[in-house]
Amino acid sequence: MPQLVRPDMAQMASFIDALHEGYSRDTLREETPETIAAIADAPQWYLRSLHNPPTTIVLPDGTLGPRAPETHLWYVEGDEFLGSISARHSLTPVLEQWGGHIGYAVRPSAQGRGYASAMLALMLDHVREHLPLDRVTLTASLKNPASIRVIEKNGGVFRDEVDHPWVPGDRGRRYWIALC
């Protein structure tokens, strides 16, 4: 049975396979042979960067913004990497509009098996137990019906529609999920 774990060397080879397969760490930035090689050449460094993330982030418009503290977990079965999910502990103005508290991705070869829905349910339990949040915000692009379904299956309550801050013409649905 798959479980959420802290990123670990045990699943690193499978994680790198997932990157080659088309899994991307960021919905706005696709992986390139160079970004994958940087991880494959220094996997311990990459793991350390996941466990100690930077406090700033280069935004898609090239400006430097604050990076919300987050808990980043991998969804794994044994040594196989299946996907990842992050829970931000607080929201920046950008994340309030788009991105929200929780973001997730499942590697292409593992999609359509209920993993994102299961991962989100487990992460909601984790947040309930470990973070002082009464509710979380989640957003999904109108172009991503699978993600909309994942949120609604986990009790997402529709709040409003919002414009994507960086992608002209993209709109999304914003949801709350109550935690108490």
Ligand SMILES: CC(C)(COP(=O)(O)OP(=O)(O)OC[C@H]1O[C@@H](n2cnc3c(N)ncnc32)[C@H](O)[C@@H]1OP(=O)(O)O)[C@@H](O)C(=O)NCCC(=O)NCCS
């Ligand atoms: C979105 C994503 C996480 C879904 O992962 P997944 O493991 O395939 O999702 P699940 O199998 O748990 O569930 C998907 C649900 O959406 C439904 N679905 C899939 N494609 C659909 C479509 N085109 N229209 C409507 N519903 C769709 C599935 O039928 C399923 O619902 P069901 O359980 O009622 O049958 C995955 O496609 C992904 O990683 N995409 C890239 C990253 C991303 O977009 N992340 C979300 C933004 S934070």
